[in-house]
Amino acid sequence: MQLHQVETEHLHPIETVDDLKFYLYTAIQLEHATIPPYLTAMYSIHPGTNKDVYDLIRVVVVEEMLHLTLAANLMNAIGGIPDLTGEGFVPSYPTYLPNGETDFKVGLGKFSEETIDTFLNIERPPLPTDSLKGGSKHSFGLTNTKRSRKLLIPAFKSADGDELHFYSIGEFYRAIGDGITKLTQELGEENVFTGDPSKQITPEYYYSGGGEIIPIYNEEDALAAIRLISEQGEGHDGGIFDYEGELSHYYRFQQIKLGQYYHEGDEPNAPSGGPLAIDWDSVYPIQSNPRITDYPEGSELKTAAMDFNIFYKNFLEQLTIALNGQPDQLISAVGGMFRIKEMSYQLMRNPISDDNENTGAPTFEIDAIS
Amino acid sequence: METYQENLNVFLDLSVVLTDFSSYELQGTGQLEAYYSTIIDVIGESNMVEVLDAFTLAKTNANGNETELEKQIRIQLLSNDKLGPITRNIIKMWFIGNWYQLPNIWRETYGAYEKDETFVVSAIAYTEGLLWPTIGSHPPGAKAPGYATWIDAPQISKV
Amino acid sequence: MKKILTNFNEANNQHIYNMRHKQKVVDHKTALNKEYDAVIVGSGISGSIVAKELSQKGYSVLILEAGPGKDLTISGYEKYINQFYSAVSKDNNAPYKRNPNAPMPRSVDVKKLEPGKPNTDSYLVQNGPFISDFTYSRVVGGTTMHFESKTPRMLPEDFNILTRYGHGLDWPMEYEDLMPYYRKAEFEMGVSGDVSSQTFSNEKAYEDDYVFPMLEMPPSYLDQCVAKDLDGTEINVAGETKTLKIRTFPQGRNGIPNNDYKKFNNGELFKPVGAVSEHQAEEGERCQGNNNCTPICPVQAKYDARKTLAKALENGGVDILPQTVASRVVIDPVTQKVSAIVYKSYEDINSEKHTTGTITANLFILAANAVENARLMLASGLNGSSDLMGRNLMDHPYILTWALLPEVAGTTRGTICTSGISDIRNGDFRKEQAAFAVDIHNDGWGWATGSPNTNLEDIVDNKNKFGKELRNELVHQISKQLLLANMVEMMPEPSNRITVDPKYVDRLGNPRPIVTMHLPEYTMKGIAFARQMSRQIFQRLGAEDYSTYSTEDYGYVEYKGEGYAIRGGNHLAGTHVMGTDPSNSVVDANQKSWDHSNLYLVGAGSMPTIGSSNTTLTMAALCFKSIDAMVNDLKELQASKQTSKQL
């Protein structure tokens, strides 16, 4: 499946439906990109231990999968093609996510304090509105940094050559929302939402505790979906809860860092709920950001790690089929997650070699598979 | 520590022969050390070492010949009145996660150990039983394969 | 922005219903200081439905629950699952710790009856002659915590079976009267199924175009293996010819919502109900095929009564007192109304320490299940003016038959049961012998033989296999298993009954139930026929019949020279039977006691017959149907209180 790719390495504000498609492709990619790190940390926990932590991460993963599906619905709504199979769709870990002044790496690592810090970075709330930099029309949450690395969300280039980045994922979605509104006003709703409605993933085929799937047929639905994604991630109106009263991802992870649950009515950074039991040692000593080449030639571990990547590639292919007009396929595709968990556990319980303390882990090197 | 690791490796080797699962698959259950220490905990280290020594002997005698190794396993372990019941317990433990109380005749002859009663090694051991992957299924109440997966023929790896 | 918000609320309606309930477990002091409109004994499905409905109508409700309540949180629920994983015996009550303060029957405790003396060592005192291994649970949520959640309706013919076929009792209502409530029950329990396959009644059983809230659970591979060779087989039953067909059963577990159900749900798609939890849990999804619906569904895809209970607690009008055993129903000698319930509450299941208290209310509802409702009434000396309290005890006896199919059928996958045979559930043959339904057990022979553990033990210990041969033999012995569970109709007989005797009490001093039961000839004919039909089925399939029934089995019964090991069906009913007047029944068609005008006894105990349907859906429908009568009574009771205050 070949996606219409925008040539430039840089973003520019959404002017056309094609621009919007490019943003949405990036959104799908971004939602997916957080899943392997979350899964890796989650499965590195010895089963049966660290239940609080496991459940907290799990909630976030389930919601990220919902976001991915919503982004695909958005893409289908405007006549685009959600594609999870293209080259580079799965980043090579560690990868970089935008975060204001400092780059941070998102990698595949075991559950640890460092990993939780990274997760907090991924889910960081947007800048308060009054601290936005610059004054121009498109400076919503953009910060000015020098960056050279390949980024998941491409940078803007300002008139005077500065590289501008979204401060947080929320701001990126805000740009998409603004773009949709602008296009709808300029072109008329029926000329933006031209997709085949039968491709929408509807609630029969997707339901989980992670929130509702919203089929998207018009601007109203689209903005509702964007709001859901943003608020589950970063809370409602700068608060720590979303409009449903659920904690946003950032504060969920912060509970792990602070060792304490938030309670209704709490202020940010000051949870007052019960303690979280954390055992940092009940974790498989997996190698961080592993590569197939790290595993001994001819070992079962290596074969299994390659099998994992093939399985994961198939999984993404199946998802893509489901998201392109065969919504009933989604149920069995999601069922594949069960194998992903089992295969991860097996890798993580096998030492890399006799003289290596670390155990294996999925490498998620999908592009390497021919 | 050295010998612990060595013994554990012999135990792993033995388990591969007894279960026909690869060492990667066995380690993948995360139960190798749990089972090893369960045996020691219930019937003591010397019995465990005896089993491992008998296996080492079987291997030496078989000299790389697979058919001969099977025969040697029967000679050195399975038909041995002391080691046979322990060996069968090792097999059952891998497949279902239970330690079974040793037969009465064994207990009368070689000692009734206090901890030697039938029990589930742990909640995780139950879910990691090899019986389930053997029959292309999953333990009841765990590792559910997903909605409607049951409509297709089971995927059973040929052995 | 406003526009988006409205849209959001709409979108929200499609959300899987996440059961976040407020913690409404109260302490005894608070409860005693409050005035409740209604007190309900038992938090199973019957009690929870009544609590939810009454509180939604604005009444304040207190639930007394004998068992512990920790399972209202995800972590409490997970403790049950771990307890189950670590239990050597994975019987139906394996997830629950033994609780001598509110004991429950466990199949592992059942023993063969020694002639001349009752079995008294476990909670149920069994008089025989038939010894049953039926169970129920005494924990928050009741027996639905481990039920399988098969949800067939009864047949229209079942409601006047005495008039029609000369057996059992007629109901004081027609099927039609219950139809709208069946729909409510199917909504409440979240039924997945295919109405178009439910065609074994000769009368109209469903509204035109009616569909269940969710699509049928797809038939297992095992079902398909059986169906391809069995469908079309003709069976002669008491002169009638029946053509067999494998069909799915309706069941209360989360599947794919049916678009056509919108018509019956105010234009909306059915919203499956997820896990019950105080914190956000993101669980309780679609059924994942854990093959463990009994005794515990790890992902809460299966309906259990806590889902209803959580809704009741959520709307604010309901309090619950767990670990509080109703011990005696107190009657005002003048008005004959219930004036109070005396309870015994305990802090710790490991200690007999308890306190005794008295709870009053306007209306009292016993929802402790058929055995426990009767036990409580009898322990309070309330045998009923008809002397029918505790009598007419019914259950569905099961005769299991098992065989090895000639091919690998993937046994042990799917829900416990997706399909079976329903063609012998109805017909003129019911003049002669009991009807029955047949389940194909996706979990294989386990119920009959303890498989797969017993297979493993046999292969290793007796067949002396290891390695490759062991693995092949496991596939051969397990993946071809076919177990048919024949669930046979049993009619009410007054001599089958629950009684109490001060000689037999539990740790808190509450009398234990004494069971006296025999299997009527009518039922035995059905059992014998079912066994014979299985032979024909196995012959048709070319399957090896391994069914054997040991004379040492506690459920062993001989009939016409052949022996059968019979299992309890856990569908206990009849003990406070409903009828048309106080002489022929304990309760009226609204489950209201004839003797005590502010007392309802709800649940399957009210059912005059049970046909060949698992009882829970019907009892849920009955509970919904009784609400109006309860509300009327509450209004009257309040009005009369008002007047007496004014006087």
Ligand SMILES: Cc1cc2nc3c(=O)[nH]c(=O)nc-3n(C[C@H](O)[C@H](O)[C@H](O)COP(=O)(O)OP(=O)(O)OC[C@H]3O[C@@H](n4cnc5c(N)ncnc54)[C@H](O)[C@@H]3O)c2cc1C
């Ligand atoms: C293994 C098994 C499988 C089953 N499968 C099915 C099926 O597939 N389909 C079907 O329709 N039915 C099935 N059933 C039957 C079904 O579970 C019951 O019919 C149903 O749960 C009964 O509901 P209830 O609310 O009337 O009683 P219960 O669920 O038994 O609830 C009674 C409650 O009252 C409490 N209680 C008891 N005594 C006291 C007291 N003295 N004081 C305070 N509280 C008390 C108990 O703790 C309990 O919580 C099955 C049962 C079993 C055991």
Ligand code: SF4
């Ligand atoms: S099959 Fe599994 S997931 Fe489905 S209801 Fe039963 S136990 Fe739950």
